[in-house]
Amino acid sequence: MSTEDKFDALFKALGHRARRRILDLIKDGPQTTGALCALLTDLDRCTVMQHLSVLEKAGLVVVERRGRERWNHLDALPIHDVQKRWIGPYAAHAMTMLADIEGLAEPEAYSVETHDNSPA
Known part of the structure:
Protein backbone atom coordinates (compact mmCIF):
# COMPACT_ATOMS: atom_id res chain seq x y z
CA MET A 1 0.00 0.00 0.00
CA SER A 2 1.45 3.37 -0.99
CA THR A 3 1.84 6.23 1.46
CA GLU A 4 -1.01 8.11 -0.18
CA ASP A 5 -3.27 5.04 0.04
CA LYS A 6 -2.43 4.79 3.75
CA PHE A 7 -3.41 8.42 4.27
CA ASP A 8 -6.63 7.87 2.31
CA ALA A 9 -7.53 4.93 4.57
CA LEU A 10 -6.61 6.94 7.66
CA PHE A 11 -8.75 9.94 6.74
CA LYS A 12 -11.63 7.65 5.77
CA ALA A 13 -11.38 5.99 9.18
CA LEU A 14 -11.26 9.31 11.03
CA GLY A 15 -14.10 10.71 8.94
CA HIS A 16 -16.87 8.90 10.83
CA ARG A 17 -17.93 9.97 14.32
CA ALA A 18 -18.55 6.38 15.52
CA ARG A 19 -14.97 5.44 14.66
CA ARG A 20 -13.64 8.52 16.46
CA ARG A 21 -15.73 7.50 19.49
CA ILE A 22 -14.19 4.03 19.38
CA LEU A 23 -10.71 5.55 19.30
CA ASP A 24 -11.62 7.73 22.28
CA LEU A 25 -12.75 4.62 24.16
CA ILE A 26 -9.49 2.75 23.57
CA LYS A 27 -7.00 5.60 23.93
CA ASP A 28 -6.48 4.96 27.65
CA GLY A 29 -6.18 1.21 27.23
CA PRO A 30 -7.34 -1.73 25.15
CA GLN A 31 -10.98 -2.80 25.20
CA THR A 32 -12.61 -6.03 24.16
CA THR A 33 -15.07 -5.89 21.31
CA GLY A 34 -17.81 -6.92 23.74
CA ALA A 35 -16.94 -4.03 26.07
CA LEU A 36 -17.03 -1.58 23.16
CA CYS A 37 -20.42 -2.90 22.08
CA ALA A 38 -21.71 -2.44 25.62
CA LEU A 39 -20.45 1.17 25.67
CA LEU A 40 -21.77 2.02 22.19
CA THR A 41 -25.42 1.36 22.97
CA ASP A 42 -26.67 3.15 19.86
CA LEU A 43 -24.81 0.70 17.56
CA ASP A 44 -25.37 -3.03 17.12
CA ARG A 45 -22.49 -5.51 17.35
CA CYS A 46 -22.26 -5.97 13.57
CA THR A 47 -21.89 -2.20 13.04
CA VAL A 48 -19.22 -1.94 15.75
CA MET A 49 -17.32 -4.80 14.08
CA GLN A 50 -17.51 -3.05 10.71
CA HIS A 51 -16.16 0.19 12.21
CA LEU A 52 -13.37 -1.74 13.93
CA SER A 53 -12.48 -3.34 10.60
CA VAL A 54 -12.11 0.08 8.96
CA LEU A 55 -9.96 1.27 11.87
CA GLU A 56 -7.81 -1.85 11.64
CA LYS A 57 -7.29 -1.41 7.88
CA ALA A 58 -6.20 2.17 8.53
CA GLY A 59 -3.64 0.95 11.06
CA LEU A 60 -5.32 2.72 13.98
CA VAL A 61 -6.41 -0.46 15.77
CA VAL A 62 -4.30 -3.51 16.44
CA VAL A 63 -6.25 -6.63 17.37
CA GLU A 64 -5.02 -9.17 19.88
CA ARG A 65 -6.96 -12.38 20.30
CA ARG A 66 -7.00 -13.96 23.76
CA GLY A 67 -9.08 -17.08 23.73
CA ARG A 68 -12.57 -16.04 22.69
CA GLU A 69 -11.92 -12.36 23.34
CA ARG A 70 -10.76 -9.84 20.80
CA TRP A 71 -8.80 -6.99 22.40
CA ASN A 72 -8.59 -3.74 20.45
CA HIS A 73 -5.48 -1.61 21.01
CA LEU A 74 -4.96 1.93 19.73
CA ASP A 75 -1.96 2.49 17.46
CA ALA A 76 -1.53 6.27 17.35
CA LEU A 77 1.43 6.17 14.96
Whole structure:
Protein backbone atom coordinates (compact mmCIF):
# COMPACT_ATOMS: atom_id res chain seq x y z
CA MET A 1 0.00 0.00 0.00
CA SER A 2 1.45 3.37 -0.99
CA THR A 3 1.84 6.23 1.46
CA GLU A 4 -1.01 8.11 -0.18
CA ASP A 5 -3.27 5.04 0.04
CA LYS A 6 -2.43 4.79 3.75
CA PHE A 7 -3.41 8.42 4.27
CA ASP A 8 -6.63 7.87 2.31
CA ALA A 9 -7.53 4.93 4.57
CA LEU A 10 -6.61 6.94 7.66
CA PHE A 11 -8.75 9.94 6.74
CA LYS A 12 -11.63 7.65 5.77
CA ALA A 13 -11.38 5.99 9.18
CA LEU A 14 -11.26 9.31 11.03
CA GLY A 15 -14.10 10.71 8.94
CA HIS A 16 -16.87 8.90 10.83
CA ARG A 17 -17.93 9.97 14.32
CA ALA A 18 -18.55 6.38 15.52
CA ARG A 19 -14.97 5.44 14.66
CA ARG A 20 -13.64 8.52 16.46
CA ARG A 21 -15.73 7.50 19.49
CA ILE A 22 -14.19 4.03 19.38
CA LEU A 23 -10.71 5.55 19.30
CA ASP A 24 -11.62 7.73 22.28
CA LEU A 25 -12.75 4.62 24.16
CA ILE A 26 -9.49 2.75 23.57
CA LYS A 27 -7.00 5.60 23.93
CA ASP A 28 -6.48 4.96 27.65
CA GLY A 29 -6.18 1.21 27.23
CA PRO A 30 -7.34 -1.73 25.15
CA GLN A 31 -10.98 -2.80 25.20
CA THR A 32 -12.61 -6.03 24.16
CA THR A 33 -15.07 -5.89 21.31
CA GLY A 34 -17.81 -6.92 23.74
CA ALA A 35 -16.94 -4.03 26.07
CA LEU A 36 -17.03 -1.58 23.16
CA CYS A 37 -20.42 -2.90 22.08
CA ALA A 38 -21.71 -2.44 25.62
CA LEU A 39 -20.45 1.17 25.67
CA LEU A 40 -21.77 2.02 22.19
CA THR A 41 -25.42 1.36 22.97
CA ASP A 42 -26.67 3.15 19.86
CA LEU A 43 -24.81 0.70 17.56
CA ASP A 44 -25.37 -3.03 17.12
CA ARG A 45 -22.49 -5.51 17.35
CA CYS A 46 -22.26 -5.97 13.57
CA THR A 47 -21.89 -2.20 13.04
CA VAL A 48 -19.22 -1.94 15.75
CA MET A 49 -17.32 -4.80 14.08
CA GLN A 50 -17.51 -3.05 10.71
CA HIS A 51 -16.16 0.19 12.21
CA LEU A 52 -13.37 -1.74 13.93
CA SER A 53 -12.48 -3.34 10.60
CA VAL A 54 -12.11 0.08 8.96
CA LEU A 55 -9.96 1.27 11.87
CA GLU A 56 -7.81 -1.85 11.64
CA LYS A 57 -7.29 -1.41 7.88
CA ALA A 58 -6.20 2.17 8.53
CA GLY A 59 -3.64 0.95 11.06
CA LEU A 60 -5.32 2.72 13.98
CA VAL A 61 -6.41 -0.46 15.77
CA VAL A 62 -4.30 -3.51 16.44
CA VAL A 63 -6.25 -6.63 17.37
CA GLU A 64 -5.02 -9.17 19.88
CA ARG A 65 -6.96 -12.38 20.30
CA ARG A 66 -7.00 -13.96 23.76
CA GLY A 67 -9.08 -17.08 23.73
CA ARG A 68 -12.57 -16.04 22.69
CA GLU A 69 -11.92 -12.36 23.34
CA ARG A 70 -10.76 -9.84 20.80
CA TRP A 71 -8.80 -6.99 22.40
CA ASN A 72 -8.59 -3.74 20.45
CA HIS A 73 -5.48 -1.61 21.01
CA LEU A 74 -4.96 1.93 19.73
CA ASP A 75 -1.96 2.49 17.46
CA ALA A 76 -1.53 6.27 17.35
CA LEU A 77 1.43 6.17 14.96
CA PRO A 78 -0.69 6.93 11.86
CA ILE A 79 -2.06 10.03 13.63
CA HIS A 80 1.50 11.04 14.47
CA ASP A 81 2.35 10.72 10.76
CA VAL A 82 -0.46 13.18 9.96
CA GLN A 83 0.90 15.54 12.59
CA LYS A 84 4.42 15.34 11.14
CA ARG A 85 3.28 15.83 7.55
CA TRP A 86 0.65 18.54 7.93
CA ILE A 87 -0.12 19.85 11.38
CA GLY A 88 3.42 20.49 12.60
CA PRO A 89 4.65 22.40 9.54
CA TYR A 90 1.42 24.41 9.25
CA ALA A 91 1.43 25.22 12.95
CA ALA A 92 5.06 26.39 12.75
CA HIS A 93 4.23 28.57 9.75
CA ALA A 94 1.18 30.01 11.55
CA MET A 95 3.26 30.82 14.63
CA THR A 96 5.84 32.61 12.48
CA MET A 97 3.09 34.64 10.81
CA LEU A 98 1.56 35.54 14.20
CA ALA A 99 4.96 36.63 15.52
CA ASP A 100 5.47 38.79 12.42
CA ILE A 101 2.02 40.37 12.85
CA GLU A 102 2.67 40.99 16.53
CA GLY A 103 5.97 42.67 15.67
CA LEU A 104 4.26 44.91 13.12
CA ALA A 105 1.33 45.76 15.40
CA GLU A 106 3.45 46.69 18.40
CA PRO A 107 6.88 47.76 17.12
CA GLU A 108 7.53 50.17 20.00
CA ALA A 109 6.66 47.60 22.67
CA TYR A 110 8.79 45.01 20.90
CA SER A 111 11.68 47.42 20.64
CA VAL A 112 11.51 48.53 24.29
CA GLU A 113 11.09 45.00 25.69
CA THR A 114 13.92 43.45 23.71
CA HIS A 115 16.43 46.31 23.59
CA ASP A 116 15.99 48.35 26.73
CA ASN A 117 17.88 46.57 29.53
CA SER A 118 18.28 49.66 31.71
CA PRO A 119 16.67 49.69 35.17
CA ALA A 120 13.43 51.64 35.51
